[in-house]
Amino acid sequence: MKTVWRVMNGYRRQYEIEEITIFEGEDKVVFSGKMDSFLNPSCLDLCKETSRILKSECKKCLIHNHKKLFVFID
DSSP: OOBHHHHHHHHHHHSOOOEEEEEETTTEEEEEEEHHHHHSOSSHHHHHHHHHHHHSBEEEEEEETTTEEEEEEO
């Protein structure tokens, strides 16, 4: 199982990822914004959500212009 954390680290080693968009299910956007904002959330609720997302299984991943990462989870 490839977790979102492992996939993100793999892409960050190869490219300078600036933005990330995370989709849950078919049509729900869980997060969209700067990579730094996702990895360093400012409030407790976001910390819990970020932790849950990072441990989730990555179903599909796309990269756009070597700067933006799209991650699909279940």
